[in-house]
Amino acid sequence: MEPKWLEWAKQLQSIAQAGLTYSKDIYDIERFEMIREISSDILxxxxxxxxxxxxxxxANETGYATPKVDIRAVVFKDNKILMVKENGDGKWALPGGWGDIGLSPGEVAVNEVKEEAGYDVEVSKLISVFDKAKHDHPPSPYHVYKMFILCEIIGGQAQEGIETSAVEFFGEDELPPLSVARNTESQINIAFQHLQNPKQPVYFD
Known part of the structure; x- marks a missing residue:
């Protein structure tokens, strides 16, 4: 799904980042800076x-380049899925965000639901690991793996957070305008497949 120009730009960035990390020769460093500049120009x-x-x-990225990890919590109630309205673009997404150092993926999912939607949840299982480049997301400067984690409500109540302006549950056939940088309709559909068939295997790629 990802256009070739974006794939090439991120590959150039990865090469430049590794080169700037490990090179000692000033001329090599200059060349890797030029590669990073070309990658930025393409984007x-x-x-x-x-x-x-x-x-x-x-410039904030150093060391060997690796994908970032985005964690999304999948929470169902009465056959509907929990979504939050993002302040950033005014559209809807599963509660979630970047993985945090020191926290497991499950702990991130639990925290994000509480912070963005007000509910207390416990982790049930991993349902998918998406490579963002293989799905219909808008162009992104980062290569991202997206982990969707099924959670069960154990308490709390609907309450928007600092980054969200509304909290609601939606049926599969009544999805609101989606924040496609965060989740796509096909990914939400895969989440509903796990509601309908709890033994559904983990989806990856």
């Missing part, structure tokens, strides 16, 4: 992200 030309923002994102 700026094909996305709405400002070049200065792209450069800042890349």
């Amino acid at each position: 700026a030309q094909h996305t709405e992200i400002e070049q200065t923002v792209i450069k800042d994102l890349f």
Whole structure:
């Protein structure tokens, strides 16, 4: 699903980041800086992200380049799925966010549901690991793995958080406008498959 220009830009960034981390020769470092600049130019030309923002994102990354991890909590109630309205784009997503250092994926899912939707949940199982590049998301400067984790409500009540403006449950045939940078309709459909068939195997890629 990911366009070739984006794949190439991220590969160039990965090469540049590794080179800048491990190179000692000043001329090699200069060449890797040039590769990083080309990667930033490609992203700026094909996305709405400002070049200065792209450069800042890349400049903060050091060491060997690895994918980022995004955790999404899947919570059902009365055959409907829990979603939150994102302040950033005014659209709807499963509660979630970047994985946190020091927390397991399950702990991140539990925290995100509480912070964004107000509910207390416990983790049930992993239902999917998506490679964002293989799904219909808008272009992103990062390579991202998205983990969807099934959770069960054990307490709390609906309450929006700092980053959310509404909390609601939706049936599979009544999904609201989705924040497709965070989750796509096909991914939500896969989540509903686990509701209908609890023995459904983990989806990956």
